[in-house]
Amino acid sequence: MPTALDRPASGTQLVEDEKTADTQLPSSNNSYSNTLQQQQEDDNGTKKSRVTVIGSGNWGSVASKLIASNTLKLSSFYDEVRMWVFEEILPSGEKLTDVINRTNENVKYLPGIKLGKNVVADPDLEHAVKDANMLVFVTPHQFMEGICKRLVGKIKGEGVEAISLIKGMEVKMEGPCMISTLITEQLGINCCVLMGANIANEIAVEKFSEATVGYRKDKEIAERWVRLFNTPYFIVTPVQDVEGVELCGTLKNVVAIAAGLVDGLDMGNNTKAAIMRIGLREMRAFSKLMFSSVKDNTFFESCGVADLITTCLGGRNRKVAEAFARNGGKRSFDELEAELLQGQKLQGVSTAREVYEVLSHRGWQELFPLFTTVHEISAGRLPPTAIVEYSEHKPKFSLVEGSDKYY
Numbered sequence: 001m002p003t004a005l006d007r008p009a010s011g012t013q014l015v016e017d018e019k020t021a022d023t024q025l026p027s028s029n030n031s032y033s034n035t036l037q038q039q040q041e042d043d044n045g046t047k048k049s050r051v052t053v054i055g056s057g058n059w060g061s062v063a064s065k066l067i068a069s070n071t072l073k074l075s076s077f078y079d080e081v082r083m084w085v086f087e088e089i090l091p092s093g094e095k096l097t098d099v100i101n102r103t104n105e106n107v108k109y110l111p112g113i114k115l116g117k118n119v120v121a122d123p124d125l126e127h128a129v130k131d132a133n134m135l136v137f138v139t140p141h142q143f144m145e146g147i148c149k150r151l152v153g154k155i156k157g158e159g160v161e162a163i164s165l166i167k168g169m170e171v172k173m174e175g176p177c178m179i180s181t182l183i184t185e186q187l188g189i190n191c192c193v194l195m196g197a198n199i200a201n202e203i204a205v206e207k208f209s210e211a212t213v214g215y216r217k218d219k220e221i222a223e224r225w226v227r228l229f230n231t232p233y234f235i236v237t238p239v240q241d242v243e244g245v246e247l248c249g250t251l252k253n254v255v256a257i258a259a260g261l262v263d264g265l266d267m268g269n270n271t272k273a274a275i276m277r278i279g280l281r282e283m284r285a286f287s288k289l290m291f292s293s294v295k296d297n298t299f300f301e302s303c304g305v306a307d308l309i310t311t312c313l314g315g316r317n318r319k320v321a322e323a324f325a326r327n328g329g330k331r332s333f334d335e336l337e338a339e340l341l342q343g344q345k346l347q348g349v350s351t352a353r354e355v356y357e358v359l360s361h362r363g364w365q366e367l368f369p370l371f372t373t374v375h376e377i378s379a380g381r382l383p384p385t386a387i388v389e390y391s392e393h394k395p396k397f398s399l400v401e402g403s404d405k406y407y
């Protein structure tokens with residue numbers, strides 16, 4: 001009996017693309033780097049793609065695992081997946097990169113999970129991207145400006161495509177700059193995005209979930225990304241709405257801070273559901289005010305409502321915000337992040353500040369009371385309890401002409 005989870009990957013042709021058995025790595029291979037394939041084209045004569053993942057945290061490592069399982073199977077990709085690692089020295093005195101390559105595990109950010117023998121950790125950013133024509137960006141967003149600067153002029157050239165799995169944005173004077181835009185502007189390459197209800201540790205143990213690829217124009221490129229990521233337990237759907245998909249992934253972290261505060265105040269499920277509904281409404285309004293091209297349907301994809309739910313129920317932003325409220329706002333988010341996340345990065349607080357900068361620059365604070373209140377609380381200007389007191393200041397639609405149609 002088929003189940004709801006037996007759906008085929010949308011728009012993909014996995015069967016035609018499959019590698020024949022003799023082009024796959026033997027399962028006992030322990031020194032992958034010595035067995036690089038020489039073949040430059042797939043069985044249909046199409047140039048093969050070489051993938052590099054830039055980032056190796058919790059999600060970066062899981063993304064590498066997903067990709068590596070597919071590059072082994074699909075003839076349009078080289079087997080090897082290079083993963084750029086921000087080098088760290090472990091308490092044992094060893095380099096993280098050396099340990100990943102020896103054990104095939106990211107012992108710091110994804111312990112206990114084998115990445116796949118064809119994942120090669122590389123601490124040299126320039127070297128890691130040298131021959132790649134498919135670049136997967138997956139670092140905390142605050143490091144992206146620096147990474148892009150280091151990559152200017154170092155990308156292979158024509159035909160290079162990027163995808164960003166990064167949730168967050170840069171704020172410039174003229175407004176928000178999405179990470180996909182930063183990549184395109186700084187490196188001169190097209191950039192899709194992949195977002196969704198994707199708590200990395202759950203995907204690492206192959207529990208079923210979905211994701212959304214946002215693309216700008218070229219559906220064929222979106223489908224290549226879908227083929228690279230899609231597995232029976234990770235179903236990827238393409239949507240022609242880069243900004244909508246990316247803003248969903250970014251803004252839900254602000255709502256997750258609000259949800260965590262509500263948990264820390266022991267307010268219960270009704271309050272949390274209300275916060276999620278109001279948050280989703282502000283996410284949609286903000287996205288559409290920023291980019292009129294954003295589509296309503298995007299909010300019903302995995303990147304929208306599903307990611308919002310999972311992040312407000314689990315996830316690191318919720319967890320740290322809960323601790324913040326339980327401590328009555330007396331211990332800072334920075335201190336709690338360091339204590340509770342062990343090197344992982346919190347996104348919601350910095351995104352709330354960035355969103356607030358956009359709102360205050362445009363005089364829109366009263367139009368977005370939830371986003372504004374989250375920032376005021378995390379900046380220490382309001383107590384955690386303010387998160388449930390904001391019915392006193394309902395959105396003032398009249399502030400921006402026509403904005404009521406976005407709510």
Ligand SMILES: NC(=O)c1ccc[n+]([C@@H]2O[C@H](COP(=O)([O-])OP(=O)(O)OC[C@H]3O[C@@H](n4cnc5c(N)ncnc54)[C@H](O)[C@@H]3O)[C@@H](O)[C@H]2O)c1
Nearest residue numbers: 056057058059060086138139140143166167199200344345
């Ligand atoms: N973890 C998840 O469940 C999840 C799910 C979906 C999306 N994301 C998004 O993926 C992105 C990456 O998150 P993650 O979970 O892979 O990372 P992480 O928070 O687990 O790890 C932090 C990473 O940053 C690196 N780092 C530290 N200092 C650095 C520096 N100065 N320059 C460059 N890198 C540095 C660390 O080595 C580590 O790889 C984020 O935008 C996050 O929002 C995460």
